[in-house]
Amino acid sequence: MDKNKTKIKQFDGSLFPSADVLNRLAISENGFIFDPASGNSFTVNQTGLLIIDLLKKEPDHKKALASIQHQFNVSSTTLERDVLEFARTLREWLGIP
Amino acid sequence: MVRHTMTDKKITVAITGMNARPDNPGPGLAVARCLRESTKFTGRIIGLGYDALDPGLYLKDYCDSTYLLPYPSTGDDALISRLREIQEFEKIDVLIPCLDAELPGMVRLVPLLNEMGIKTFIPTAEQLQLRNKHRLTEIASIADINSPETTSITNSRFFLDCQSKGWSYPLVVKGLFYDAKVVNSPEEGIEAFKNIASEWGFPVLVQRLIKGQEYNLAAVGDGKGNMLGAVMMKKMAITDKGKAWAGVSIFDQKLHDASAAIIKSLRWQGPLEVEIMRDQQGQYHLIEINPRFPAWIYLSVGVQTPVVHSLVDLALGKTPDNLANPATGILFIRHAVEHTIPISDFEAIVTNGKHCLNKQVE
Structure with a gap:
């Protein structure tokens, strides 16, 4: 096992939009996302699509992150940082304060 | 219950507000387009305008005949006299007023219009008063949302010392019936005050600017407290005047519930548009309630919610069809189109105030 793949110890899942919010999104295979509540639309790459799907x-969320870590050769620190940044961006795009 | 719809007989619907200017269109042409494209509507459409260059007066795809009306400032007598003349030719069944400035006069004339056989489904005088722009706070509290502080002014000196009274720039200067301008300095404030007062009269309203994303809802109140339609959209692009140039249909639960609460509380009768701003903290602010369909109402056709059709049914005293929930994710994009018309058409409007576009019924 890659030594970088340490266990994810703590992760604040509340930073992510709720499952209800994620489930209302219209998501195309190309990563184009439309939020029918805010009217906002944006695109994510394949990794973003994978994270949202998980x-x-x-x-x-901790299990979801472990699954992502399993699929990518990335340290837990890097994973948490990138995913948290993605969560922050998602909240902004979806108009969640 | 047996439902009766407009397909029962061919009816004639007159629609005002044919001033479809590209940067700031009146809603009339869009309302006519909604009806014309309705599979259930086979009647005639009469376009009513105030200026010989109102584009809708010349568009035969949407109007069968068109007429000029006297401006609302000329008074009720001139308007009813003109409508009597038109009624002799057209036998109008339903009239849909689409402009804010004409609503007070139309409301006063409802009994006379009824006598002439012209049905309307518009707010009462009391309802019109309640949704006035300077009473936003009362209405917002009904809807359990915020509203930007608004004050009425009659003198442009307000802009010289407003900052010392807590009114810091930028501010929004609004006409009593229509128009709004964001101003960033005393000079801009005074200029906007003069322009708006000259066009819309006094008082002029000043509102604190709320920064955020604007969402609008168009619906019909059935006069019993129920909301029909509820087409919602987010503005994606606006003109210099802040009018929607592109938008997308959405479903926002809080906007829906706030609008339903307003309609229920006022027992609103007729069309309306609710404008709200959602700030960066997620708070909702009621910006305006317009007592008519908005110029973007053609989106109702795109989302398959024929709310204009429902209004006509209500005006005729019929029970409108149940409306499906509007589809989300449908965009509208406006564009400017030039139409060429023979000078004789223009002449007909200028000299007779009348133009028959559909020769079959002339």
């Missing part, structure tokens, strides 16, 4: 299916 978070919709897995209410335990």
